[in-house]
Amino acid sequence: MKILYPLVAVVILFSVISCNKKAEKKEEEIKKTSEVVVPELKIKIDSSAIATFYQTYPKLEKFQNEVLALYKKKNSTQLWLDNKGIVEFANTLFDKYKRLDQEGLKANFPYNDKINPIFEHTSENKLSQIETDLMVTNLYFYYVQKVSGVDEKTTKSLEWLLPRKKVNYQVFSDSIYKKATINDDKKSKMFSQYYKLRDALHQYREIEKKGRWKTIEVREDFKSLKIGDSVGTVGQIRERLYITGDLKENSKSNICDSTLIASAKKFESHHGLTPKNTILPEHIAEMNIPVSDRIKTLIANMERCRWIDPELEKGKEYIEVNIPEFRLYLIRDGKIAFVSPVVVGKMMTQTVIFSGMMNNIVFSPYWNVPTSIINKEIKPGMAKNKNYLAQKNLEWNNGAVRQLPGKNNSLGLVKFLFPNSNNIYLHDTPAKSLFERENRAFSHGCVRVGKPRELAIELLKQDPSWTPERIDKAMHAGKENWVSLKKKIPVYIGYFTAWVDRDGNLNFYKDVYKRDESLIKLLTEE
Incomplete structure (x- = not known):
C-alpha cells in the first residue's frame, strides 16, 4: 500500500493543474466577451479651429500657414494624441526642446506655461484636446525654426549674403505623422563646423561649471615673461594653458621654461596673435577673457553655422x-x-x-x-x-x-x-x-x-x-x-x-x- 502513495499524489497534482487551466481558460473567455472595442481617437481640427487657436495665442501666428497645410494633409485630425493620451513622439519632441541649451539656444517657447503642463505630470493640463494638439504642433515648428537658425530676412539684415540652408518644412511635416526621428545628430544635416563648435561649447560650459577659469594676476609694471623667469603668474598661466589644451601636462612650476613658451605660442596662434618667444601683456589679456565671453562667442558662431548649406x-x-x-x-x-x-x-x-x-x-x-x-x-x-x-x-x-x-x-x-x-x-x-x-x-x-x-x-x-x-x-x-x-x-x-x-x-x-x-x-x- 505504501508504494501507491506517490502515484495517488501525482494523480491528484495533475487533476489540480487541469482544473486550474480550465478555470483560467473560462476566465479569459468571459473577459473577452465582456471587453468593449474602443474606436480609434479622431479629433477634428479644421481651419476654423486653427483660426480660433491663433486668436487666443497670437505669438505663434507666424507658424499658421505651415500648421494649416499640415492638418489639411492629415485630413484635419489630431497629430499628437491617441486613446492613451500624448504619443511617445511628442514626448521626444518636448525632451529635445528642453535640451535646446545644449545647442546654444534658449528654450523660450512663447507659451511655456501652457506647453509644460502637457508633458510634466506634476501639473494639470487645462487645455482642450484641440488646443493641446495645436500647441504641440506649434512647439514642433518652433523647435524646427530654432535649430535651423534665424530666418533669411534677418540674416540679410545682418549683412550675411552667403547662400542660406533652406528649411524644408514639408520634410519636417512628413516626419510628424511618420513618427520619424527629430534628432539632428546625423552629420549630413548640418554644416560640419556646427558639431565641432557644439562639442567646444559643452567643454567650455564644463570649465565654467567647475570654476576653473581663474583670472591670471600680474603686476601693474608687468612687461614680459621669458625662459628662466620665476614668478607666481607662471603657475597661473600653466593652469590656463592646461585647461585650454595648449599644455599637455601641468607641472605647476612657477619657473618659465621652454615647454611653457611653446604652449603659449600655440595659444597665441589659435587666438589670432603672432607667436613670440616671450609672454607679453597682450597675451595675458587674451587669456583673461572670461570663459562666459568665450561661451557667447561659440554660441554666436554655432548660429552662423546654422545658416550655411552643408552642400x-x-x-x-x-x-x-x-x-x-x-x-x-x-x-x-x-x-x-x-x-x-x-x-x-x-x-x-x-x-x-x-x-x-x-x-x-x-x-x-x-x-x-x-x-x-x-x-x-x-x-x-x-x-x-x-x-x-x-x-x-x-x-x-x-x-x-x-x-x-x-x-x-x-x-x-x-x-x-x-x-x-x-x-x-x-x-x-x-x-x-x-x-x-x-x-x-x-x-x-x-x-x-x-x-x-x-x-x-x-x-x-x-x-x-x-x-x-x-x-x-x-x-x-x-x-x-x-x-x-x-x-x-x-x-x-x-x-x-x-x-x-x-x-x-x-x-x-x-x-x-x-x-x-x-x-x-x-x-x-x-
Missing part, C-alpha cells in the same frame, strides 16, 4: 575667406591645398559676406579708381599738384580715372575676379608689410592676397599651358592680360570668430566688425 563644403574645389581670421584657403577634394594671409576691409568699408563664382584672372591689371576715391583723394590732390596723376601713375579714361599696370599699381600684379554687385574681388598689393600685422583690416572692401603668385599657379593648374614661368612673365608684362578659367571656382567670404580647424584645434579671432554682440542679443531676446 557647400562638398564641392570639389572652392576658395573660402574668413574675415576675422585674415586668411584665405583653397580647398580641393576636401583638403587644404593652399593658404594665404589676406587684408580685408576696414570698419568703415567692410568686406561683404557673400559668395561668387571666380571666372577670370587678370595679369598686370589696370585699377579703375572708384568715384568715391576720385572725389575724396584724387581731385584734392590734383588741385594742389598739377603733376599728381603722372606721379601716381594715373590717367583719365573715358571720364574716369585708372591706374596703369605695374608694380606700384594698387591691385599689384594680378587680380582674381568673381562678378558680383558688391564690386569685391581678390588682388595683389604693393603694400606687403601689412601682411605682417595681427590686425589686417585696412582695405576699401576688396580682399588683398599675401601670396597672389602662388594662388594664380594653384588656380591655373587646370590649364597646363599656364606654367609658373608664363605666369611670372604675364604678371610683369606691364600690359593687361585677361585669362578665363577653364572651370569656374566658387568663392565664399564668411565671418567666423570661432572655428575648429582640421587638426581639431579651437581658434578664436577678434570680432573686427563688432558683429557678435548684436547676434547674441538677437538670440537671447526672443
